[in-house]
Amino acid sequence: MIETGKKYKLKKIKGFENYDSEYYKVIRFYNFDTVICENTCGERFVFMKEFLIDPQKPEDIYSNLILERKE
Numbered sequence: 001m002i003e004t005g006k007k008y009k010l011k012k013i014k015g016f017e018n019y020d021s022e023y024y025k026v027i028r029f030y031n032f033d034t035v036i037c038e039n040t041c042g043e044r045f046v047f048m049k050e051f052l053i054d055p056q057k058p059e060d061i062y063s064n065l066i067l068e069r070k071e
Contacts, residue, residue, distance in 0.1 A: 001054065001055075001056055002026060002035065002049050002052055002054060003026065004026050004027070004028055004029065005025070005026065006025070006026060007023040007024065007025045007026075008023065008024055008026065008037075008052040008053055008054075008055075009021065009022070009023055009024075009052070009053050010022075010024065010047070010051055010052065010053070011050075011051050011052070011053055011060070011061055011062055011063040012061055012062050012063065013062070013063055013065050013067060014062050014066075015067065016067055022039055022040065023039075023040070024037035024038065024039055024045065024047070024052070025037060025038050025039075026052075027044065030046060033048055033049050033050070034046060034047070034048055034049065035047055035048075035049055035052070037052075050063065050064070051063050051065070
């Protein structure tokens with residue numbers, strides 16, 4: 001369960017190398033499935049809740065997002 005005031009890492013995207021190990025603190029919920037987060041530098045971001053790693057499901061580290069490269 002994602003909660004306000006706690007820090008979370010972002011899920012990885014399959015097939016895309018992600019070296020970012022930064023934590024994002026949830027500032028508030030924007031709507032049912034979107035959160036506003038802040039990194040350690042004070043920059044704010046908006047993420048879908050499904051892109052944050054839920055501590056109740058720590059093995060679920062990959063998002064359902066699919067990136068396609070068109071040539």
